[in-house]
Amino acid sequence: MQTIAFWVFSFLAVAGAVLTVTRKNPLSSALSLVVSLVAVAGLFATLSAHFLFAIQLLVYAGAVMVLVIYVIMILNLRERDMRVLGLSRPRAALASVASLAVLLVLARVFAGGRTAFPADAKGLGSIEELATALFTRYLLQFEVVSVLLLAAMVGAVVLAMRKF
Amino acid sequence: MPPESHYLMVSLVLFLVGCVGVLARRNLLVVLMGIELMLNAANLAFAAFSRSRLLVDGEIVVFFVIAVAAAEAAVGLAIVVALYRRKETVNLDRFNVLHQ
Numbered sequence: 001m002q003t004i005a006f007w008v009f010s011f012l013a014v015a016g017a018v019l020t021v022t023r024k025n026p027l028s029s030a031l032s033l034v035v036s037l038v039a040v041a042g043l044f045a046t047l048s049a050h051f052l053f054a055i056q057l058l059v060y061a062g063a064v065m066v067l068v069i070y071v072i073m074i075l076n077l078r079e080r081d082m083r084v085l086g087l088s089r090p091r092a093a094l095a096s097v098a099s100l101a102v103l104l105v106l107a108r109v110f111a112g113g114r115t116a117f118p119a120d121a122k123g124l125g126s127i128e129e130l131a132t133a134l135f136t137r138y139l140l141q142f143e144v145v146s147v148l149l150l151a152a153m154v155g156a157v158v159l160a161m162r163k164f
Numbered sequence: 165m166p167p168e169s170h171y172l173m174v175s176l177v178l179f180l181v182g183c184v185g186v187l188a189r190r191n192l193l194v195v196l197m198g199i200e201l202m203l204n205a206a207n208l209a210f211a212a213f214s215r216s217r218l219l220v221d222g223e224i225v226v227f228f229v230i231a232v233a234a235a236e237a238a239v240g241l242a243i244v245v246a247l248y249r250r251k252e253t254v255n256l257d258r259f260n261v262l263h264q
Contacts, residue, residue: 117216125223
């Protein structure tokens with residue numbers, strides 16, 4: 001069951017990612033990216049990271065992608081802009097060859113160690129365990145991230161408001 | 165359950181696809197989406213490591229990465245809007261004032 005879920009979700013994640021990169025229209029790119037992000041959320045669920053599954057759906061596939069789609073619609077790109085903005089052939093070829101080389105090298109490294117996961121997750125990924133770690137050992141980082149989010153919010157408003 | 169290496173391979177493929185998107189596309193919006201893909205690939209690897217070591221720390225890192233990615237998306241998209249106002253385009257090759 002988990003194996004089938006893994007293969008389905010990884011196929012969807014990779015297919016969505018490839019479509020994101022290759023579609024000419026940024027709106028179809030964004031929608032493919034949503035598919036990929038939801039599939040990664042499913043992969044989190046197979047890793048018994050249930051809280052991350054929820055957060056990924058809410059924050060990433062929900063909030064962030066709504067923001068992206070909103071900006072794409074505000075900009076309202078014309079057809080002629082998109083024609084020059086497709087995948088540029090020489091660059092794409094170069095980047096693909098380079099990443100295929102990296103893929104082959106690292107695939108050999110990973111194939112060496114096929115460690116199986118421990119069968120029992122022992123409550124890993126439950127909200128209790130995550131919250132305990134987050135509000136004790138990682139309290140300082142948590143506060144720093146909240147300041148970062150505030151700064152990002154103010155920065156985004158100032159950047160988008162100002163007339164350059 | 166599939167072994168850890170399968171998850172790492174998926175994460176690697178996602179990362180490389182995102183990397184190709186950042187390197188080969190000239191649309192600023194798609195480049196931002198490529199960055200999101202790469203962050204997501206790293207998240208998947210962190211979650212897999214966390215599951216195989218049964219340590220919650222990896223999931224905490226994923227949590228923080230998602231928060232930082234949200235901040236990055238907000239600021240990045242604000243920059244896109246500001247640049248579009250000035251240049252009427254999202255083509256990265258047109259944003260070259262610094263090397264003229």
